[in-house]
Amino acid sequence: MAFNLSFIRSKHLRYGVLALFICLWIGWTGLGATAAESWQQQPCVAALNQRQILPVGAVRYGAQPISQQQFAAAVLRAFPGKFAAANASLGLTFAGETEVEQLLTAALGERSVGERAILRSQALAVLTTGAALPAQAQATRLVEATFRDSSLMAADREGVAAALAQGVIPMAAGSRNPLRLNPNRNETYGRAARLLCAASPDPALAALVPDRIQPATMAPAAIPQDELRGVWLTNVDSQVLFSRENLESGLERLAQLNFNTVYPTVWNWGYTLYPSAVAQRTFGYKQGLYPDVDNTGERNEALEAAQGDRDMLLELINLARPLGLRVIPWFEFGFMAPADSALARTHPDWLTQKADGSTVKAEGTHNRVWLNPFHPEVQQFMLDMVSELVANYPIDGLQMDDHFGLPAVYGYDPYTVSLYRQEHSGQAPPRDIHDPEWTRWRADKITDVMARTFAVVKARRPQAIMSVSPNPHEFAYKHFLQDWDTWVNQGYVEELIIQLYRSDLGRFVWEMGRAPAQAARRHIPTAVGVLSGLKGRSVSMDWIQEQVSAIRDRSYAGVSFFFYESLWWSETETLEQRQQSLRQLFPKKVSAPQV
Secondary structure, eight states: OOOOOTTOOOHHHHHHHHHHHHHHHHHHHHHHHHHHHHHHTSHHHHHHHHTTSSOOTTOOOTTSBOBHHHHHHHHHHHSTTHHHHHHHHHTOOOOOSSHHHHHHHHHHGGGOOTTSBOBHHHHHHHHHHHTTOOOOTTHHHHHHHHBTTGGGGGGGHHHHHHHHHTTOSBOOTTOOSSBOOOTTSBOBHHHHHHHHHHHOSSHHHHTTOOOBOOOOOOOOOOOOSBOEEEEEEOSSSOOTTSOHHHHHHHHHHHHHTTOOEEEEBOEETTEESSOOHHHHHHHSOSOOOSOOTTOOSSOOHHHHHHTTTOOHHHHHHHHHGGGTOEEOOEESSTTEEETTSHHHHHOGGGBOOOTTSOOOEEETTEEEEEBOTTSHHHHHHHHHHHHHHHHHSOOSEEEEETTSSOOTTOOOSHHHHHHHHHHTTTOOOOSOTTOHHHHHHHHHHHHHHHHHHHHHHHHHOTTSEEEEEOOOHHHHHHHHOOOHHHHHHTTOOSEEEEEOOOSOHHHHHHHHTSHHHHHHHTTSOEEEEEEOEETTEEOOHHHHHHHHHHHHHTTOOEEEEEOTGGGGOOSSSOHHHHHHHHHHHSOSOOBOOOO
């Protein structure tokens, strides 16, 4: 360090000032070294440093900010294997060349900038993700009840709530209730060390931070003023659609339990479930209520004949309306059909193919084929069915689901290959089914079909809503070429129900937090599809209630259960117990959200 003292005329005075500067410099550096040594000798810091969880040899002060990368690395060292094991069990993968980068992507998403100082709420998100701490169903309410500045934590709410519930957030000196987390302040090495010790599975380390923030008591959750309360009515493993008596008792039960919407299947297993002139002229059968679940390759003509001229859908509408239930018919099979169906046999040229020329794709024990959504005759068939249904029945809307798309393995049939060549200067489609341009081209074509479907619905019945029930967007787009995020943005979807059939709360709430779901939720009524059971696999009411609690906590528009009959199945709960649980969820009638 150089000092320019020429402005001081007295030589003796210059020497005196220089000596003073030298003394101050020596003292300052000595104090700095002492301060660094003092901070590094704090029990928690020293223990983490000794174990190489949080090396602090080059860190002079505890108030020095710690970067995202440095903190994430410390978390992975403090909880070895936890992050990888959690991802493996949930089937999740995250972008990043290193595990540190993957953790930051998982916890912070687009806010991940490794060298940037990590904020306090971000540190909690990284900690809870890396340590695989349990998610909280009522994360929003828990954080709001505890912290005065909870509105600043929206992006990291899940992590803050998980850390709070586990009691691993150290109490700051001088804190008083209601507490402030100050989530947007930089996390420091000193605070990071205390957080890592508090959360440590090692009792010796955890004991070094005795004072923790405790969750505040939450007031009882309010029941939404409007909420989608729906259920899908299908003809597989369910008898509800097969007689007027079953429909009447089933709909009355749902109304008494304060449901407000039913989604009856009307296009399933290659047949319409209403009398259809379009189906009659296309493949010879006007309707078929009974699916070929035993893979006989034949219709059950005796059961179909017993239905006579019954119009199930008209019956359902007439029964549901006086009960205050919306009726939104559901095209369950979309572009899919049984491989041995009359439709597939009549129009083999309508079937799309895989790259090897095959058409069949197994779904469980059943062989399926897929109608080519790029073929104009297939498109017209689908639009004609939609037009017929919407024109002939006073429905509240129409729903397409995850089958209104195409598995990514398809699209290599002669018609589609020729169409692709026409639009790509003779170039053939890529063999890689997930090639980005090939995926985008096919997804855009399906979006065009969705646009035409929406137009037909609105032309025939303007007040009817267009509902879609897809899988989460990343999966839907990659595996079924469904770009429903674009559908929502372009106005083709007026009600969205995202199928989240999960058995783990962490994965369940993680999916609800994804960007496309959040964007849709802010734009249109967006609900969550919940699995209420399958044949031989009941779902407990405790888990159903926890999911509904999580849905409400995150301000989604409601819930729809798949499927009706499974609401009553259980090996451990009586029918009355399950119905009572639903009464607790839906204690009073409310309307579905307005579109």
